[in-house]
Amino acid sequence: MNGYWVFHASLGYKYERQPGHGKLLVRDEPVASIIQEALEGFAHGRFETQTEVKRFLESKVDYPKNSDGGVHVQRIVELFFRPLYAGYIDIPDWGINLQPGKHEPLVSFETWHKLQQRLKETSKAPARKDLNEDFPLRGFVTCGDCEQPMTACWSKGRSSKYAYYLCRTKDCESRGKSVRKEKLEGEFEALLMNLRPTQNLFFMAEEMFKDLWDIRLNGSKKEAVSIKAEIRKVESKVGQFLDRIVETDSHTLISSYENKVRKLEEEKILLREKIENCGRPLQSFDDTFRTAMTFLANPQNLWASERIEDKRSVLKLVFAEKLPYCRKDGFRTAAISLPFSLLDDLKGGDYAMVELAGIEPATS
Numbered sequence: 001m002n003g004y005w006v007f008h009a010s011l012g013y014k015y016e017r018q019p020g021h022g023k024l025l026v027r028d029e030p031v032a033s034i035i036q037e038a039l040e041g042f043a044h045g046r047f048e049t050q051t052e053v054k055r056f057l058e059s060k061v062d063y064p065k066n067s068d069g070g071v072h073v074q075r076i077v078e079l080f081f082r083p084l085y086a087g088y089i090d091i092p093d094w095g096i097n098l099q100p101g102k103h104e105p106l107v108s109f110e111t112w113h114k115l116q117q118r119l120k121e122t123s124k125a126p127a128r129k130d131l132n133e134d135f136p137l138r139g140f141v142t143c144g145d146c147e148q149p150m151t152a153c154w155s156k157g158r159s160s161k162y163a164y165y166l167c168r169t170k171d172c173e174s175r176g177k178s179v180r181k182e183k184l185e186g187e188f189e190a191l192l193m194n195l196r197p198t199q200n201l202f203f204m205a206e207e208m209f210k211d212l213w214d215i216r217l218n219g220s221k222k223e224a225v226s227i228k229a230e231i232r233k234v235e236s237k238v239g240q241f242l243d244r245i246v247e248t249d250s251h252t253l254i255s256s257y258e259n260k261v262r263k264l265e266e267e268k269i270l271l272r273e274k275i276e277n278c279g280r281p282l283q284s285f286d287d288t289f290r291t292a293m294t295f296l297a298n299p300q301n302l303w304a305s306e307r308i309e310d311k312r313s314v315l316k317l318v319f320a321e322k323l324p325y326c327r328k329d330g331f332r333t334a335a336i337s338l339p340f341s342l343l344d345d346l347k348g349g350d351y352a353m354v355e356l357a358g359i360e361p362a363t364s
């Protein structure tokens with residue numbers, strides 16, 4: 001009740017004697033940072049499935065493994081459900097509901113909350129079968145005729161093996177007609193290359209991001225006021241339910257009210273956290289945008305990575321939809337994602353001040 005964990009330290013934490021506290025949970029590195037990355041990565045969609053989290057954890061030398069050298073998905077899910085990582089002590093059986101803990105959280109409550117929703121959504125998602133290092137575009141490129149995802153395979157020629165992408169849709173006129181992997185992926189790389197902004201355009205975009213960043217920062221201070229009003233509303237609702245709990249003798253009603261109170265308390269924590277973060281960015285502009293801007297400057301760098309997960313990230317980040325490919329004309333106009341389409345609009349010519357170096361990569 002005083003905010004101290006009393007059980008075995010969860011993975012990523014260890015007990016340490018601290019002045020004024022006695023034994024307190026503290027980060028157990030490097031595992032704490034690995035778990036933090038996994039929690040955040042899954043909450044924010046960097047890892048699409050639980051299997052991708054599993055793969056990530058298995059790739060980390062310092063993360064504890066089973067006797068067979070792997071990590072169980074079920075064990076990961078158990079970890080992800082623990083509010084302890086968001087800094088809260090939660091033992092409903094003892095009547096302790098989301099009590100703020102004294103230990104340092106690994107992630108914010110908001111992230112943890114998102115994580116819970118993602119766990120519900122993806123609990124039944126099967127492992128991605130179409131992830132294959134040989135064919136990074138499999139499942140993402142669709143057949144230009146039937147719009148169904150193309151599949152891919154190796155086929156044996158007289159002297160060597162060839163890799164192909166092909167359509168396997170029944171009754172499609174392109175069914176069974178294949179495109180060499182080199183050709184299709186080569187054309188894809190050319191498409192990526194075209195998205196690369198010129199240097200001028202890139203710097204202008206960066207300036208615009210900075211302006212927006214400042215505007216957001218100022219706006220969020222006003223937001224804090226309305227969030228406070230929101231918290232008062234939630235508190236009065238909690239009060240109403242607590243009154244009803246006192247008045248009723250029905251166990252079913254009591255437990256249903258208790259559930260409602262718990263939901264409201266969670267809402268309150270989220271709102272409080274929002275206020276704390278209002279007008280106080282977690283990281284500086286430079287820290288926050290370095291990765292994003294580097295990626296925007298040249299998505300091809302990430303595509304060139306050996307890791308299939310990196311390649312799939314490029315697809316997710318750059319393209320808004322799957323890419324139709326026509327055997328005759330190549331890739332159809334792709335629906336590109338928001339940052340890239342904005343850069344493309346800027347390139348359009350309404351901005352006379354920008355010196356256009358064309359859509360080729362700027363060499364200067």
Ligand SMILES: [Zn+2]
Pocket residue numbers: 143144145146147148167168169172173174175
């Ligand atoms: Zn087809």
